[in-house]
Amino acid sequence: MRILYVIDSMTKDGAESQLLKTITQFTPDQYEVFVVLSRAEGERISELAALPCVQDVTTLSGESGRMKLIEKAFTLGGIIKAVQPDIVHSWLWYSNFLCGVSRRFGLLCKIPFIASQRGDYYARYGKFRLWLTEKLIYRATDCLLTNSEQIQRHLLKLYPRKRVLSIPNLLELPTEVWIQKQRESSEEKLIVSVGRFAPEKGHRFLIEALSLLNKNYVHWRCKFLGDGELESELRVLTAKHNLSDKVMFPGFCEDIFSELLKSDLFVLPSLHEGSPNALIEAMGIGIPCIATDVGGIKDLIDNEKNGISIPSQDSVALETAIHRMLTEPEFASELGKNARKTIQQRFNTEESIRKLEEIYQSFV
16 A cells, blocks of 8 residues: 655654654555655654655755645645555644645545544634635545544534544553652652643643742752743743742653653643643653643543643642642552553554554555
């Protein structure tokens, strides 16, 4: 089977990592894979190109804008004509939209088009972009894939005639499991948050919560693992709250599990999410977790049973949850154990790949 994937770039973010994991599961005797990067190359392009079943990687770089988008749409059409794939499968909004434009111009009319929606578009975008999504993604695609049952249910209510399916993220966990540190009451406890420094990740609300926590005489430090355009702004906000000596920004971490296993608590303060890899991985090793009650997180956390869920953009509720987790170790440990069980029950890489292959086969 010949598949053409279209994705924005090959960075270290979640969707890109999931695509790499997906293609890694394919063998050259079963699949020929071609990849179009619709915006930029990204740090992991060489890793992508080295995979055995990947035949070619093409980057459609350049300036943005209406005419550039149309030019890219026709360039993509030319690639599709040359490759003659059995399926075109796009990931992320821009690439989904680009494929939708190509189909509107008749460049993708006879080839099955699958679009992967990784986030909650209805929470993230305004009316105009949602209108574009409806016209050029939802109407254009033959199958809409998501990694969240919550988002799948929402889309099926809006588009009951559309084929909308949910496949859990592919997951690779270490053999080591989180064990609660036997710290003295005077010792600092380590909080970790993982995610790109972007507005939708809600880091500023965690900083505000930490400023409140600082007044409750709980000994703690916090690591923000990641990078992104808001790093300098977050550092300024940290200094404003006099937390620069307690909040660290060590950058992007390649070995995320080594950091999680040394921590006492994981926090994800996002404004909206699909099915976040960082939270799934943290729950999967059994660390106590706090996350906002948005998007696909609702499928993962059962409040006060396998984690604590709080409203988004609520620094007071977040501080209360952090304080409880840090001061009630037995409660926190029990939530961590239950979190690991949840992930073990719901995520199976072989099963996810089997479902994806069934979808591909249904179009051939």
